[in-house]
Amino acid sequence: MGQHQSCTVYKSRTWRRVAGALEGLTVLDLSSHLSGPYCAMLLADHGADVIKIERPGRGDEARAMPPFVEGESAPFMVWNRNKRSVTLDLKSDDGRRALLGLVRSADILVENFRPGTLDRLGLGWSALSALNPRLIYGAISGFGQSGPWRDRGGFDLVTQGMSGLMSVCGPADGPPHRLPIALSDVAAGMHLAVGILAALEARHRTGQGQYVEVSLLDAAISFGVYEAAHVFATGEKPPRIGQAHRGSSPYQVFGTADGWITVGAAQQNFWEALCRILDAPELRNDPRFRANRDRVAHNAELVELLQERFREYPSQHWLDAFDLAGIPAGQVLDFAEALAHPQVVAREMVVEAEHATAGRVRTLGIPAKLSATPGSVRRAAPALGEHTHAVLDSLGEVA
Incomplete structure (x- = not known):
């Protein structure tokens, strides 16, 4: 302020x-x-x-x-x-x-x-x-x-x-x-x-x-909302899963060569586009990762494979490629960076007043x-x- x-x-x-x-x-x-x-x-x-x-x-x-x-x-x-x-x-x-x-x-x-x-x-x-x-x-x-x-x-x-x-x-x-x-x-x-x-x-x-x-x-x-659904459906307490999502995969934070990005590619068309960007048909054809429910069940293995790829290039390389493919993704920002981001500024989410x-x-x-x-x-x-x-x-x- x-x-x-x-x-x-x-x-x-x-x-x-x-x-x-x-x-x-x-x-x-x-x-x-x-x-x-x-x-x-x-x-x-x-x-x-x-x-x-x-x-x-x-x-x-x-x-x-x-x-x-x-x-x-x-x-x-x-x-x-x-x-x-x-x-x-x-x-x-x-x-x-x-x-x-x-x-x-x-x-x-x-x-x-x-x-x-x-x-x-x-x-x-x-x-x-x-x-x-x-x-x-x-x-x-x-x-x-x-x-x-x-x-x-x-x-x-x-x-x-x-x-x-x-x-x-x-x-x-x-x-x-x-x-x-x-x-x-x-x-x-x-x-x-x-x-x-x-x-x-x-x-x-x-x-x-x-x-x-x-x-x-x-x-x-x-x-x-997700955790309650888990309890209502299974009667068991939801496990702690770190950065993973309970119902979507891949849908979490990944490290890049110079920072961190978020990638939401669980939707099937996004998943297939991600495999094309990575030039990884073997991932798309792997029965463990064929549909979202399969990827959720094998999220740990999938994240390990994806993380190896994402570390090869800087964040902007991936964000540009994902943007062209329409895959939702973004850079992980600190609060100072977030408050100065052009989208945040354009949406008037930081304003001034006289105290x-x-x-x-x-x-x-x-x-x-x-x-x-x-x-x-x-x-x-x-x-x-x-x-x-x-x-x-x-x-x-x-x-």
């Missing part, structure tokens, strides 16, 4: 002001860390006015996450853009009164406290829906609002482990591997956003809001491209309490 990093930024459409699809909706974001704020960011990106409610003095815990740009947390700025920040002490009468004032005209509320926390403050679903029957109340928790683990705290680390994801990641032999990206958090935020949008559509028909909840564990479980204290900062773009009501990055993440006076003055409250 800082200006010291090397990354091309595409700017043109980012600054063209077009009404977003969710313009006119007000979202109260009471969440912290990543899962809830990510959900609220998605809504903000598409035009909703997201008011982030934070504790006075400290704010969201993510504000303390390194690295920093001019004293501001770079991670916090990535997933809190397009929001306004208001500081309220929800344990005080004045803070609760101000929040209730905001709830009266809000469309959506997002929170990720432990189940029951806001109920004890008189700010849970039953109280707020009575005040505003049109309110859509979105909640994320570690394990959900029901079940024997309801009251336990949960983080991405814990739910990755419990979901089975860690058991199938990493080399075939060795300890469980945590994916170093926050899959449970981001997936929970996405699922909650989908649920909220579904509830909005239902509100168009009924006029009534509803309660939407997602757990980190449920979100992590939802990733195991109140950090200055011009970079952030990620918006993946969903709407033709008539495109999303936009209109403002950088807010400084703590930056909009408290403006928002509360509009209610007639004293900040």
Whole structure:
């Protein structure tokens, strides 16, 4: 995000002001860390006015996450853009009164406290829906609002482990591997956003809001589509298979003379094209590799043979040949390379915004491209309490 990093930024459409699809909706974001704020960011990106409610003095815990740009947390700025920040002490009468004032005209509320926390403050679903029957109340928790683990705290680390994801990641032999990206958090935020949008559509028909909840564990479980199929079909736990794919071959990472590439040639026409590129009719005619199911069963032998060939030439040699043949393939990039890739730049997945204290900062773009009501990055993440006076003055409250 800082200006010291090397990354091309595409700017043109980012600054063209077009009404977003969710313009006119007000979202109260009471969440912290990543899962809830990510959900609220998605809504903000598409035009909703997201008011982030934070504790006075400290704010969201993510504000303390390194690295920093001019004293501001770079991670916090990535997933809190397009929001306004208001500081309220929800344990005080004045803070609760101000929040209730905001709830009266809000469309959506997002929170990720432990189940029951806001109920004890008189700010849970039953109280707020009575005040505003049109309110859509979105909640994320570690394990959900029901079940024997309801009251336990949960983080991405814990739910990755419990979901089975860690058991199938990493080399075939060795300890469980945590994916170093926050899959449970981001997936929970996405699922909650989908649920909220579904509830909005239902509100168009009924006029009534509803309660939407997602757990980190449920979100992590939802990733195991192949692994669940394996369990359902065989009754056995899926083995760890390293870089291989459970249902497709060849479909994995290969080393070249100068780096690494991914090759997706499991589809029969791609497999046959790959054999032609390698001038290897013996592979195409080998009964072990004749059809995809055969290649999956003998993937280890096939990979060993292919790897010998791929090491003979640099990555670009293979990528050019695969491109001509229509075989899906790509170079394995690090994050700095990925963010500077021409395709990523052309798709506006790196954009800029002006931060109140950090200055011009970079952030990620918006993946969903709407033709008539495109999303936009209109403002950088807010400084703590930056909009408290403006928002509360509009209610007639004293900040």
